[in-house]
Amino acid sequence: MTEQAATRDGYGKAMCKLASNPNVVALDADLSCSTKSASLAKECPERFFNMGISEQNMIGVAAGIASCGKIVYASSFAVFAAERAFEQIRNSVAYSGLNVRIVGSHAGLLTGEDGASHQAIEEVGALRSVPNMTIISPADAIEAEKATMALADYEGPVYLRLGRMKTPILFDEDYKFEIGKGVQLKEGKDMTIIATGALVHRALEAAKILETENISARVINIHTIKPIDKEIIIKSAKETGAIVTAEDHNIIGGLGSAVAEVLAENHPAIIERIGVKDTFGESGSPDDLYEKYGLTEKHIAEAAKRIIKRK
């Protein structure tokens, strides 16, 4: 039985460690127990500021604190942190290049029962088009923890995308996380599955299914959606000829679109995007939602089989 943990828990672990960094400040919008920013608050209450249910002000306050030399992590649910405060991210943070990490927890359909109002499926797409933004979507709790730690030494605005539910641990403690570098998790020659976040472990499961059918699928984890690792994408297009992307996000605007942009400009290859097909979600368990909206390993594997025929 693989160990399971939520990426938001990885964030919480890192925030606990970062409490001892005097330059780190954390803000939240009344969701600190859910986002796990409370773990910094517990260690170091003087460097945690709850801004209440005022996300736009929270982002502005984060910008102001960052302008005084601090590294600020401002968290809430992804819909509210990244979407409600989108223009504040653009005008108060990104335009001035400030060291604010906007942490969007409970992203995607993985949020489950709270329903469509709380399932962010468009924020990666929106933030991709904001200059100066770095966008990181960790695949497991270990990667989330390492990403959060790395961001304490990184210059510029960042969006960090986390999930609610436990997902399988894929990496171990000595995994070297590098912002901007895609990670090949499995070699393959017939096609490539490029996945991010909560769908990376499903991509690996899909590759296992495909192996039983004699299809050799390469699996790549893109944790940094912006700036995206073009080389690893182009290499997989050259060497395997067909791509399936997989994300818990609208197929418009997120990883799938970013990969398609790289392919179209450099090495066109047939691509199919697995993700939410431009529809709002609904209430349900994450597993039921993934089944209904086409985000499971079965769906990824079926897409892989289809794409090979179109090579």
Add this chain to the structure above:
Amino acid sequence: MADDKAKIQALENKAKELRKDILRMLEKAGSGHPGGSLSAIDMMTALYFYKLNIKPEKPDWPDRDRFVLSKGHAAPALYACLAEKGFFPKKELDCLRKINCMLQGHPSKKLIPGVEASTGSLGQGLSMAVGMAIAGKLDKKAYGVYVVVGDGEMQEGQIWEAAMAAAHYKLDNITVFIDNNNLQIDGNVDEVMSVYPIKEKWQAFGWKVIEIDGHDIKQIIDALDVPHEKGKPKAILANTTKGKGVSFMENKAEWHGVAPKKEELDNALGELE
């Protein structure tokens, strides 16, 4: 006594010169916001030439007072003050809003020394100022944070989020001027979307409010010098006239965002002699 009078006269003279700078840079640029720059310039003169503890040669000096122009469209007023103070050469004022030049249509933190926050999108500057005040408390620094907010700008909900937060976090190191000229783009503030009564609103949000004539230098500096009540942020409700100082601009909504033409500039400069 005589000292005070001389000091006030000097500030009044300075404000007059800065009004000329504002009008000249706008005419050269061909676009920009005279009305709101002229209504704010007296309070900003008092800030930059009386109150703010800043070092133009060291814009990043960690212990500096911070000023945020939350009503960012009054950028010409800010640029006139910064140039006069020595943050950058005065000749920069001649290419306001021109391509490849330093002075942007709305303040840019990255491009312009002395600008603490990129503003222009109304309602956002106050939040950033609150952040600076929080950082000041965290670092146990003595600097003050000063803001100019517009009356129309108070229609943005974010202003009230920031006001709430300032009182909640007991930020007695922040001072907000409200430039109350009762005009916005589409007309009188009380006709477009009334924000009145202003004083009572800020008091209800936990701020100490002092109401003044926003063009009376003595009242401005007296209000600045009133110490904060412990744990309470301070707001100075400055009743002003949009376009103040130029008779044909005063109290006219249409002078919100239109630059004077050469002949209009000459007439205005003539009035400011």
